[in-house]
Amino acid sequence: MKSILRTVLLVSLGACRALSSGGGAVQDSSILQPAEKGRVFRAPALVELVKLDSTIRLDLRYASSNNFMGRPMYGSARAFLQRPAADALVRVHRALRHRGLGLTIFDAYRPWRVTKQFWDETPAAKRAYVADPRRGSIHNRGCAVDLTLCDQRTGKELPMPSPFDDFSLRASPRYGGGTIQERANREILRRAMEAEGFTVNRGEWWHFDYREWREYGILDIPFTAF
Numbered sequence: 705m706k707s708i709l710r711t712v713l714l715v716s717l718g719a720c721r722a723l724s725s726g727g728g729a730v731q732d733s734s735i736l737q738p739a740e741k742g743r744v745f746r747a748p749a750l751v752e753l754v755k756l757d758s759t760i761r762l763d764l765r766y767a768s769s770n771n772f773m774g775r776p777m778y779g780s781a782r783a784f785l786q787r788p789a790a791d792a793l794v795r796v797h798r799a800l801r802h803r804g805l806g807l808t809i810f811d812a813y814r815p816w817r818v819t820k821q822f823w824d825e826t827p828a829a830k831r832a833y834v835a836d837p838r839r840g841s842i843h844n845r846g847c848a849v850d851l852t853l854c855d856q857r858t859g860k861e862l863p864m865p866s867p868f869d870d871f872s873l874r875a876s877p878r879y880g881g882g883t884i885q886e887r888a889n890r891e892i893l894r895r896a897m898e899a900e901g902f903t904v905n906r907g908e909w910w911h912f913d914y915r916e917w918r919e920y921g922i923l924d925i926p927f928t929a930f
């Protein structure tokens with residue numbers, strides 16, 4: 705698997721070099737900001753979330769037209785994270801069971817080329833809500849996940865203060881509007897994720913970064929390669 709991933713990385717990045725070095729991968733590419741060039745990262749080890757726990761629900765918006773781009777951006781509806789982040793997410797999902805809740809995933813690993821498409825097609829006034837491709841997104845490193853809570857039995861998503869990918873202040877995890885129940889749901893999700901090493905994004909209640917994200921480089925492996 706590792707060798708397949710490394711081969712795909714080489715092919716998909718074109719100008720990028722990926723070299724083994726003490727078990728890590730050195731990346732050097734024109735897509736990366738200067739601080740990223742020459743850095744040694746852990747070798748990618750993306751794992752599919754539902755292979756670890758089949759009860760994790762998927763609502764992968766970028767594999768459908770139900771997203772801010774209005775068209776499918778992924779070739780398949782699958783969710784991957786780097787192994788330590790995936791294991792932590794499974795622990796969150798299982799810890800929620802005693803409340804009758806579970807996790808529904810909106811997005812996880814995202815190929816760099818999709819981040820670039822988001823940026824290129826988002827009006828300048830709204831670009832605070834999408835990642836600059838020169839820096840890349842933590843989704844590109846396989847260490848960020850967008851998600852919400854659902855009823856464990858029915859799969860119905862719990863009400864939150866804003867919809868996913870709401871480009872307004874209502875998306876902030878500190879937004880004081882909405883109903884008491886919506887804010888309480890948001891806090892249950894945040895506390896459960898923080899207990900396993902995830903940090904919520906300052907502007908998006910649904911986006912969480914895993915604590916080891918700096919150890920992984922930006923990837924552009926397309927979904928068709930898995």
Ligand SMILES: [Zn+2]
Nearest residue numbers: 848849850911
């Ligand atoms: Zn996100």
